[in-house]
Amino acid sequence: MxxxxxxxxxxxxxxxxxxxxxxxxxxxxxxxxxxxxxxxxxxxxxxRVGLSAGGSRALYECLPPESFDLFTASCAAPLRLGSRWTESLHKLGSTAFPEPPDPVGGEKAVxxxxxxxxxxxxxxxxxxxxxxxxxxxxxxxxxxxxxxxxxxxxxxxxxxxxxxxxxHPSHTGTVGGRVPLTAEVRQLLPAEMSKGVSMIFAPGGYFFLSHAMEFDAERRRALRPGVGEQDVDHLAWTVTVPDGERLRDLRGEELLTTIRSLTPAWSPKLHKLFGLTDPATCFTGTSAxxxxxxxxxxxxxxxxxxxxxxxxxxxxxxxxxxxxxxxxx
CATH class of the missing domain: 3.50.50.60 (FAD/NAD(P)-binding domain)
Structure with a gap:
């Protein structure tokens, strides 16, 4: 009853x-x-928060329509390209991603x-x-x-x-930060890295991941001024290290300095990317x-x-x- x-x-x-x-x-x-x-x-x-089709579907079913529209307007543009690199930025391969099937079921980043x-x-x-x-x-x-x-x-x-x-609990440590996608950054890195997701599987269990996050600010502001104003086009990156304990108590510039010291054989361009990162955007966490x-x-x-x-x-x-x-x- x-x-x-x-x-x-x-x-x-x-x-x-x-x-x-x-x-x-x-x-x-x-x-x-x-x-x-x-x-x-x-x-x-x-x-960033990467949402699966299931996570997006949950928001669609639960939110009022105008709030779901605001959510989709606040998401980064769909990734167009996936690329794989060595730590010296030698390209190993790339894959073009298809257009998302629909605004509800596609994967999203926000x-x-x-x-x-x-x-x-x-x-x-x-x-x-x-x-x-x-x-x-x-x-x-x-x-x-x-x-x-x-x-x-x-x-x-x-x-x-x-x-x-x-x-999935994880014991690997992750350091992340973000860099505005300025002309300097676009010229610094290979063109593919500013168009999608890029991965580096480096020796010793180190892993680099970056996502190009580009936003439609005009569409978002038209729906709800003030929401997402902190979001500018940027390259979001993480470095995962095998022993995360060494990162646990570090913050800001200490994290950036430590990551550079742990990756001495990596491309100077990647070290320059770390140097262009605002320490205030740095965080530590886990891959889970x-x-x-x-x-x-x-x-x-x-x-x-x-x-x-x-x-x-x-x-x-x-x-x-x-x-x-x-x-x-």
């Missing part, structure tokens, strides 16, 4: 939590998202901060900031109450703690972090369908919780 009232509490305004909340609102389900960040201004670390802006753009009515969950309790009537650090509480039928979880956002979006799509089914009487809330616990083990 369908439930006459149904309220979902989502803990965490990350990509998955916000995608789920938008999808529930779209399905007519009452939802509130509680985020510990006091103002919604803390953006995820990194330079900066993590801009994705968060898109997800928050029309979420003001159901997101509460500065709400750090301390604990929750199951009430006698089957409802659940969440308690927050500021002394407030909220009660609903379901509580969903949503945080990005890496898909990017896949975590895509996984969270796909999880949100699945959970939305299950919550809608529970609301409509497809199964009980206890059955829903049992399924979710089994899947997340």
């Amino acid at each position: 369908a439930r006459s009232s149904f309220h979902v509490l989502v803990i965490g305004a990350d990509a998955g939590g916000l995608c789920l909340a938008h999808g529930l609102v779209k399905a007519g389900i009452d939802v509130t998202v509680y985020e510990q960040d006091p103002a919604g201004i803390v953006f995820p670390q990194g330079f 900066s993590p901060g801009t994705l968060r802006q898109v997800l928050l753009a029309d979420a003001g009515e159901f997101v509460r900031f500065g709400q750090r969950l301390t604990h929750h309790e199951r009430d006698r009537d089957g409802s659940v109450t969440a308690y927050f650090a500021d002394g407030t509480s909220a009660t609903g039928d379901v509580l969903v703690p949503f945080r990005v979880r890496p898909e 972090q990017e896949t975590g956002v895509d996984t969270a979006l796909r999880d949100a799509r699945i959970l939305r369908a299950r919550l809608v089914a529970a609301r409509d009487g497809g199964f009980t809330l206890q059955e829903l919780e049992t399924r979710e616990c089994a899947q997340r083990r």
Whole structure:
């Protein structure tokens, strides 16, 4: 039997939590998202989020149409070319990529901060900031109450703690940064490297990856001024090293200096690229972090369908919780 009232509490305004909340609102389900960040201004670390067709499909199904249009307008242009190089920039081969099949199902790349802006753009009515969950309790009537650090509480039928979880844990360290695609950078590197994705498999387990990120700023501004204004055409790069522990506590210029020292046989042009990188854009992480956002979006799509089914009487809330616990083990 369908439930006459149904309220979902989502803990965490990350990509998955916000995608789920938008999808529930779209399905007519009452939802509130509680985020510990006091103002919604803390953006995820990194330079790009690569979304699979499944991640893009999740946004399409969950977001209102105007928000999905804003998302696609905020994505980088589709990659046109893939190329492989040695560490001395000797070309090994290249592959032209076909045009994306459709705006919904194709793979996409977007900066993590801009994705968060898109997800928050029309979420003001159901997101509460500065709400750090301390604990929750199951009430006698089957409802659940969440308690927050500021002394407030909220009660609903379901509580969903949503945080990005890496898909495949990795012990390799990754350093990343970005360089504006200026005339100097385009002249510095082989032409193919400013048109798509480039890879270097270097000796010793080192790996270089770069993506050319080019944006349609006019289209994006026409839909929502202020979103993605930090995004300029740039070359986003990462270097993965076999022993990531040495990078753990380094920041900014220290990271750039260390990467140059670890790659003495690499092309001087690559070292010049590192030198042109703004230290403020540098980050460290693991090769699993990017896949975590895509996984969270796909999880949100699945959970939305299950919550809608529970609301409509497809199964009980206890059955829903049992399924979710089994899947997340």
